[in-house]
Each structure stands twice: as C-alpha cells, then as structure tokens.
Amino acid sequence: SQTIHQWPATLVQPVGSPLSLECTVEGTSNPNLYWYRQAAGRGLQLLFYSVGIGQISSEVPQNLSASRPQDRQFILSSKKLLLSDSGFYLCAWSVTGIRGYTFGSGTRLTVV
C-alpha cells in the first residue's frame, strides 16, 4: 500500500537560518507531489507541485524553493527563513488529481 512520510514533525528555527523539509512516498511510481502551507485562518495554500523528477512549478512567489531529486522524494527549502514562513507544512501526493490527494502528517514550523 502507498504511504507518505514527512519529517520532522515540529521544527523551531531562528530567523535567517536555512530550512530543509523532506517528504517521501512509498508504494507508487511517478506520483504528482505537492507542498502546501497552512497558516492560521488562511486555509491551505499550494506552494509547489511536481509531476516528475526535476520538474517543479511554483504557485506563489515566496522565500521558499522545492526540489525533486528522486521520483518519490520532494524537498522544501529556504536559504534564510523569515518570521512569515511560520506555519504548518503539508506534503501530498496523487497519481492523478481527480482521485484526490493523500497527505502527510505535516511539519509545524515556528520561526523565532
């Protein structure tokens, strides 16, 4: 069966420090991969999505970047965190979007 792993679960980082969040999927090939951010009272915002290795699309301009070095690995990064980067980050995968997404358990990032 397919599973999705996301880590770490919580993270507290100082302003200006780098960031790396990792997401991996098991049990499927060539998934579509997504990073969402959930800020308080603002719902879920799609940050990046990827349909294949090295293929990254950004939905909104921001201080973050994403990479997909392997088929089932999706990484969210920042060179210098801002206070506004705090939030709950969710990774998700789908084979095709009409089937809906399967979400990871999320990473709570607090930038201090």
Place this chain on the structure above:
Amino acid sequence: AQSVTQPDIHITVSEGASLELRCNYSYGATPYLFWYVQSPGQGLQLLLKYFSGDTLVQGIKGFEAEFKRSQSSFNLRKPSVHWSDAAEYFCALNRDDKIIFGKGTRLHILP
C-alpha cells in the same frame, strides 16, 4: 477564476444532532469535488469525493455530500455527530491536477 467558498468559519452542534457544512464552488465545467477532515496538528484525511454520476456521495465515518449544480454547492452532512467529529473540514475542487481548498470550517461539538 475557480474557487471554493466555505461561508461558515465555525459551527457548533450538540452531540447527536445533525450536521450540515456548506460549500460553494466556482468552476466553468463539471468540477471534481472533495471533502477533507483535519484533526488538530494532523494531516488531512479524505472523507469523500464527487466526480460524476449519482449526486449523493457516501463517504467514510458516516458522512455524505450532495452535489447540486444549480446551486454550485457540495454540502457535507451527517445525521448524528459524535464528539470525535470535532475537527476542521475542508471542501476542495480539482483544477488542472491541483486541488484548490476552501478556508475550512471548524466544527465544535457540545456534550
């Protein structure tokens, strides 16, 4: 532009009472629609989805939703809520293989 609106930010119901969470969408064609639930600090779990066919869709945990094209709505219902249903609920639609979410409705259950 495609969008999803959940007009109620918070809903409070008593345990055992019926529930209806509202969702309206804006989309040029027949949408693919979803309802997700999120418990505090957790990821999202898919409750149900509508692609085509029968407009009344059954999901997990006793939830159902009805697609009404004339009203551009996809409301979520449950005949009798349990305390464990307290969570945040998100309506969503598929657009070009990306899912667009509403801002969510937080459900509170009174004992």
